[in-house]
Amino acid sequence: MTPTFDAVVIGGGATGAGVLRDLAMRGVRGLLVERGDFGSGTSGRYHGLLHSGARYVVSDPGSARDCAAENGVLRRIAPGCLELTGGYFVATSADPEEYLDGFAAACAAAGIAAERVPLGELFAAEPLLNREIRAAYHVPDAAMEPWELIDANLESAREHGAEAWRYQAVVGFARDSDGQISAVELEDRRSGERRSVGCGTVISAAGAWAGQVAALAGVELKMSPGKGSMLIMNRRVTNAVVNRLAPPGDGDILVPVHTVSILGTTDITVEDPDDARVTRDEVAALLADGDRLIPGLSGARVLRAYAGCRPLYEESDVSDEPSREISRAHHLIAHGPRDGVANLWSIVGGKLTTYRLMAQQTADAVCASLGVAAGCRTAMEPLPGPAAARPYWLGMRLADIEADGGGDADLVCECELVTRPMLHAALEAQPDASLDDLRRTTRLGMGPCQGAFCTPRAAAMLGDRDDGQRALLGFLHERFRGTRPIAWGDQLAELWLETGIYRGSLAVETLNVETPEARDADV
């Protein structure tokens, strides 16, 4: 029998998870489907910043106000996902004078608490900053953990009766005689099995992929995915977020996230949101700009490069503008009046910081169409999870291990102190997890060696699973994707050591993956 849900939400990023939770809290029985792992798209591939709003205060005041308000909401409802680092906006010699002049007033107008910081105080707090910085403001930026945020939203949604399925790609829609979507056709991306899910309404929160989802319903929705590339430095370079006091540009932000700092972000319009390759030019541009914030940063060790695609929406059919000029504000598209598909909605644009507001506005409209009167409660009701931030540092895990007396604490991943019991627990919760899924739950392979040592150890823990070789090779490929663009210095030597082990001693390239069981599995 085909299961039926009041609403099917497509996309397991922060927005989709937020929509699912909001609907569930209003009594709408929803299902979320995600083609990969939850948070494996743009939400899991951003710089980790909870915006204060100051970034957009000049270019897009509406967005800035939204960010400022949601920043306050998330501090209240998701304290466990935040590290309240604070942030600085600093004017370097390369930044325009007039931007600095207008900044404070613009922040005040948008309701953002920006406070001028004496330079002595700034350099005492962040000694590595460029001494040529001539002005600085403190703003309520923070670091935000996307996977925990998504998990908390999904957990809350489940508590209210919703379901969320991962590795389910939408491959088509069944339409009834008046053009409405009656069912969503899904394909399990690991087993290849297909199934159909009946639906009252469909909400596409597929982000940069929303155009592809809309096309399956015969609707044209032009997205303009804006690829943003970032570099992971191998340590926390600053303790607070640092932004350039300039119109948004490349290499203009440094975010401390757990044990590392993220240097971002480029912006390049791409055709295909799956094209998240980081180019050498982007890396060079990021490092050159990073040096303006922290002199010598380009000589520091870079662990990895990665990119995400902003879910930017093309408002006109033709746009030659670089994507940063397109509004960051979000758009809720009702495909009924626009395209004649009355029960399809797309929520596009926006930022992770405003995910909850986007979800609220989407749920408001959907509920109105369904005749559901209940109002939104997500701004007040805290998400499940700890009541205070517990930013991750390596000593924390060490303390946990030692508190247990060491026990069966064999380290599978020495860089991130991931133990055998931690992986067993993760595999128990998700028996068909890929090594990359395990990485998102445990930080496996995220340290300096980027999986060189833990990959076969973790693959061996999959036991008799038929896709064991695929899991191993898939993780090696995934890790390589991030180290290849930054292959120089110590990280190249590390990569070469790894290559020597895998090709020289283990002959991993000779593994035979062409078995019927594994052929359709996801790499």
Place this chain on the structure above:
Amino acid sequence: MPTYDAVVIGAGLAGLSAGIGLAEAGARVFVAGKGMGATHWAHGGVDVGDVEALSRRRGHPYARFGDAVGPALTAHLARLAAAGLPYRGSPGDTPRLVPTAVGGLRPAAILPEAQAAGLQPWAGGEGLLMLGIDRFKDVWAQMAARNLARQRWPDGPAEVRWAVAELPWVERLHNLTALELARLFDDPDWRARALAQVRAALPDGTWRIGLPAVLGLARHAEVFAEARETLGAPIFEIPSLPPSVPGIRLFEALRERLLAAGGRFQFGFGVVKVERSADHVVAVHTQGASRTLRLAASEFVLATGGIAGGGLRATADGMISERVFGLAVEAPPQAEWLVDDPLAEQPLESAGVRVDARLRPAGVRNVRVIGSMLAGQRYLSERCGDGVALASAQRAVQLLSARSAWSSVRNVAS
């Protein structure tokens, strides 16, 4: 007057072999190693690649000295046998497939005796048992057996199974490494109990047993003989992640030969300064624990390895530098360094220093470059790294001995 006839920089297979050869030829030689070389992370076997084919390849180091591989290898194996670390296989043997720790198949021809049973042809009906050790995270018997069972392995075993043995006392240790296990096996009492437990863990039937490469370090020969006898079956070690116990045995055997031949050795300190006079190197300085050591010599041998060994270093802008003497490095352009597939041949493998027929780089008259620093080889893809190291080391020894400049210095000095 120089203190040494020759200073060898680098203590991997190439550097140690050159040091031994020079010392055996009567030179006063000093080998300075910055850190553990490829021996400590490689599998311990000797890979020479297809010498004949590579010798015909323009620009490959073998094109200059491929003919030296056979004699160099013979000398190398004799040295190791004399050090109590016998190897099996000869120059010219056709490689066969041996199983790896993840269940891959690696071509090999010359292996230490403890790994050599993996090279033997499989008799009809003969099965392979992959043996794991409980609590040792770098052996993956179940995964390896499963993957091997799926391999297209012509003339391979009739069946692949796996078993895990519990060893005495190790539950008291956390994060057991190959090195700790090898040291435990060196202890005769522990070993006797451990081998009895391994034997009890074996399934019925007759097997050839592949087990982790942890059978002793200092007393390896004794451990291996006892294991073979107790288990009553052909056994072979399978190397896994570093630290490589077979590689450490190899390193120790070569170091012993170097010292026995009268060579001097310093390990753990890199070159921090080079003294030059026109186109000659006069001395190098290494940074010791408490002082800087000045090593003056008439000849220098550079054996610092490639990118993994630290002999070459790349910067973000795509420059690759040779780190001791600043020699010119030949490499593909940065855009072509790496291809999409991490397990495919990488163009960057060929990066290195180009030398003349006498192993001399451009610009310096008394430096010889040997080993994986040499341009034009792809030591991973061609599996030729050990052959290049041994043959270039031997060629360097011949070239320097033929000059015999240092022997007169030696006579004057003594």
